[in-house]
Amino acid sequence: MNLIENVREALNSVKVHLLRTVLTGAIIAIGISSLVGMLTAIDGIKAQIAESFAGLGANSFDVRNKGFSGGRVVQEGKTEKTYPSITYKEAKQFKEEYASIGIATVFNVVTGSAEVKRGSKKTNPNTRIRGGDENYLSIKAVKLAKGRNFSNMEVRYGNSVAIIGKELEELLFNSGEDPINQKITFLGRPYTVIGVLDKQGGVGQDQGADRQILIPIENASRLDTQGTFNYRITGVASDPGKIDYEMGQAIGIMRKIRQDRVAQEDSFELTKSQSVAESLEEVAGYLRIGGFGIGFITLLGASIGLMNIMLVSVTERTREIGIRKALGATPLRIRQQFLIEAIVICVIGGIFGMILGIGIGNIIANFIGPGGFLVPWLWMIVSFGICIIVGLLAGYIPAFKASRLDPIESLRYE
Template sequence: MNLIENVREALNSVKVHLLRTVLTGAIIAIGISSLVGMLTAIDGIKAQIAESFAGLGANSFEIRNRGFSGGRVVQEGKKEKTYPNITYREAAQFKKDYGSIGISTIFTSVTGIAEIKRGSKKTNPNTRVRGADENYLAIKAVKLGKGRNFSNMEVRYGNSVALIGKEIEETLFNPGEDPINQKITVLGRPYTIVGVLDKQGGVGQDQGADRQVLIPIENAARLDKNGNFYYRITGVASDPGKIEYEMGQAIGMMRKIRQDRVAQEDSFELTKSESVAESLEEVAGYLRIGGFGIGFITLLGASIGLMNIMLVSVTERTREIGIRKALGATPLRIRQQFLIEAIVICILGGIFGMLLGLAIGNVIANFIGPGGFLVPWVWMFISFLICIIVGLIAGYIPAFKASKLDPIESLRYE
């Protein structure tokens, strides 16, 4: 019996025991689909988040309060040092000084639990109100669906005008009704709508980007009665190649504004947008490791199940093995037959599992955020190799057991 005949016999055995093949393949398919599905979903989620940060560009940086929420900083585990928050006036002065190099934007979060009203209609008390200037939309890559952006004069004098998210428009206005120049009430104050932001979507059920109201930063600063708002600045370098140099200039400007002493460390934090992307990739790497670990455990259980079924198959076919040996089949050919059967079952189950995992992963990724269809070729190739390895591992012990059976005793077995 040559190798080709052995392969033919193994495939015929798989075909004859179709139900067992389907059930065994289903075990492998579940394991592979969980592995491919999780890794596809993770890559899809990463792509959605990366797209959200793409508008920041590679030549932008952010200045914000030092430490968590602008509070305390631990130094060598010995003591805590408190730095004052960046004030609006300091942020405005930096924007003015940095204007000789590039553009920057100042923004702050006023509240995340506002209720927006228009006549008898009102939103749920979960609307975000944010103060921003005329450069915010361009630097943060936020598009306008209709209307216009804030003018320089409106930002300078803090006029009561607002840009609203798509969900706010749909909640407060009837279909076909033009919201431009209409009045709404924000935090008990009347504002005139000058623009509607384009639909941005969100993560899962959180559509916060479409459920926000932007007001001029000067107007927002007037609401900061106790000086508790956290003002953040995003600057854009004139050229990606000059980012490091201009970040150094920005640090010098901010230190002068904040009156940091020569030997004193910065009383603020400056973060480059590339650092955000690097952190995102690092987190995605950890998620992949976790997903691969969970999928590997699932596959381990599937391989044990396959091995058990193949051992039962050896017991059921003891007489058949005896006949094959009596006809001249060597232990090597017997081992090959059972190994080929195990590998074929794994490959069939693996192909179905990869397709199923690909579908599940993309459904999850698109549910979390709208996006295209992602095909993780690397993970699919790895999964295919895993199928073959699982087949070899799970099939070797049964194949070895079958090859060691005594032909005379096997012929007597019923």
């Protein structure tokens, strides 16, 4: 009995015991589909995150206060140095000088607990007021549902105009009522609504993005009566390949504005927005490990089920094994026959499991957020290898048992 005959016999056994093969293959298919499905869904979600950050611009960077909020920087329990916060004047000057290289936006948070009124209607005191300029929406990839962006003149002169979040529109205006050019009041001042932000959602109960109001940064700076506002800058490089070079230029511009001496360290911080995407990639890696672990446990259960079926098969075919041995089949050939049969069942179940897993994974990923169809070739190759390994592990003990059977006792078996 050679290897080709063993393959032929294994396929014939699969065909004869079709129902058993289908049920056993279904166990493997469920295990593989859970593995491939979870990993496909994670990769699909990661791709959507990457696309979102591409919209924000992987070629963007933030300029902010040293230590995030200015003041003293503490390291190893020692207060090292006091750094002044970035002022509105410095941020504005940076934006103007950086304009020869790329575009930049200056923004800040005025308050996170404002109450907004319109006539007899008012919101809870949990509205976030943010100052921004004409570049803020495009650089931060925030879309408008209706209305328009700030004009250059409105930003320059600090007009009392506002762009409101979707939730505020629903709270302050009746259904079907157009909020554009309507008056609202917050922080004791009236503002004219010129736009409504597209719905952004949030995590859990935090829907803060839909409760925010954007006002011109010049107008926001006038509310800084005590000089405590935290101004931040986001710059965009002219080309993703030039980001490191242009960040170096940005550092030079900011050092000049801040009057940092030659031997003095930077009194501000620059960070790439890509670092946030890298952090999310790290989280996706942990999710992938978790998904692989859960899928492996499912496959472990499937392999035990397959081993049980193969042991039953050995018992049912004891006389057949005795006849083969009597005709000259060696223990090696007997082991090969049962191992190949187990592997064939695993491969058939694995192929269906991969197809099912790809479909389920893409459905989950597209349900969470619209995206393209993802075919995870790496996980398909890994899953196919796992099928072979599961077949070998699950089939070895039954195959070893079959190869050790005594031919005389096997022929007597009823």
